[in-house]
Amino acid sequence: MLEYIKDFDNHLAPFWKPGSIPAEQYRILRTRILETARNKGSKVFLISSAVLGEGKTLTAINLAISIVQGTHETALLIDADLRKPNIADMLGFEKDQKGLAEYLTSGGDPADFITKTSIPGLSIITSGLPPENPSELLDSEYMSDLIQEVKYRYDNRYIIIDSPPLIPITDSTILSSLADGVIMVVRASTTQRKMVNEAIDKIENKEKILGLVLNAYNRSVAYKYTYTYNYH
Numbered sequence: 036m037l038e039y040i041k042d043f044d045n046h047l048a049p050f051w052k053p054g055s056i057p058a059e060q061y062r063i064l065r066t067r068i069l070e071t072a073r074n075k076g077s078k079v080f081l082i083s084s085a086v087l088g089e090g091k092t093l094t095a096i097n098l099a100i101s102i103v104q105g106t107h108e109t110a111l112l113i114d115a116d117l118r119k120p121n122i123a124d125m126l127g128f129e130k131d132q133k134g135l136a137e138y139l140t141s142g143g144d145p146a147d148f149i150t151k152t153s154i155p156g157l158s159i160i161t162s163g164l165p166p167e168n169p170s171e172l173l174d175s176e177y178m179s180d181l182i183q184e185v186k187y188r189y190d191n192r193y194i195i196i197d198s199p200p201l202i203p204i205t206d207s208t209i210l211s212s213l214a215d216g217v218i219m220v221v222r223a224s225t226t227q228r229k230m231v232n233e234a235i236d237k238i239e240n241k242e243k244i245l246g247l248v249l250n251a252y253n254r255s256v257a258y259k260y261t262y263t264y265n266y267h
């Protein structure tokens with residue numbers, strides 16, 4: 036569970052404010068995910084959600100930072116939201132630097148598309164310039180080759196894939212078949228249960244679902260509700 040962060044002007048909480056509540060919540064999330072992942076032998080995580088704006092990108096970035104900061108592991112963050120990419124921007128890279136879209140269009144050595152960030156242990160593959168046919172590109176052999184290559188090159192590396200929402204488009208269904216585990220971000224008090232169920236239906240192998248992240252949970256509203264519920 037990740038609380039709603041008021042005046043959220045600091046997206047990279049674990050990096051800039053290691054002692055803050057959001058940083059602590061991401062650390063808890065990391066520990067839970069890695070525990071489950073180690074038991075299942077999962078290394079490649081897809082971060083998705085039912086609809087737009089639930090907090091996928093923020094969760095993907097902060098989870099990746101929490102992994103490299105608190106463990107001996109490294110992380111590769113892949114922006115596979117080819118339609119609405121945000122990772123390059125949020126980490127201070129040029130939006131049009133070559134990335135996943137260029138690799139998927141012309142192939143090449145995946146290593147040439149990996150960029151190191153200023154955060155030790157964290158590398159990224161940015162999305163690149165939005166292509167015209169994202170679903171076809173993600174469904175190609177180039178994409179599965181990329182995942183295999185980055186998964187087996189280093190033993191101590193986790194791969195985190197940011198993606199578009201599951202309900203409106205097929206991209207994340209395709210990506211879920213390539214990932215070892217899927218983490219669903221659900222925006223608290225916003226996304227309806229039936230939408231979450233509809234999104235889960237789009238993941239073919241349900242066993243891959245590592246868990247749900249309840250994001251932007253508003254503690255004060257929840258407490259008020261509990262009070263009302265208990266005493267009136």
Ligand SMILES: Nc1ncnc2c1ncn2[C@@H]1O[C@H](COP(=O)(O)OP(=O)(O)OP(=O)(O)O)[C@@H](O)[C@H]1O
Binds near residue numbers: 086092
């Ligand atoms: N826990 C939170 N507290 C406060 N604001 C949040 C929280 N999580 C996400 N947000 C804000 O909600 C907006 C959407 O977040 P984000 O871009 O991570 O979602 P997304 O699921 O990747 O969206 P999209 O589907 O458009 O790619 C951003 O402005 C982000 O800062």
Ligand SMILES: [Mg+2]
Binds near residue numbers: 197
């Ligand atoms: Mg996003």
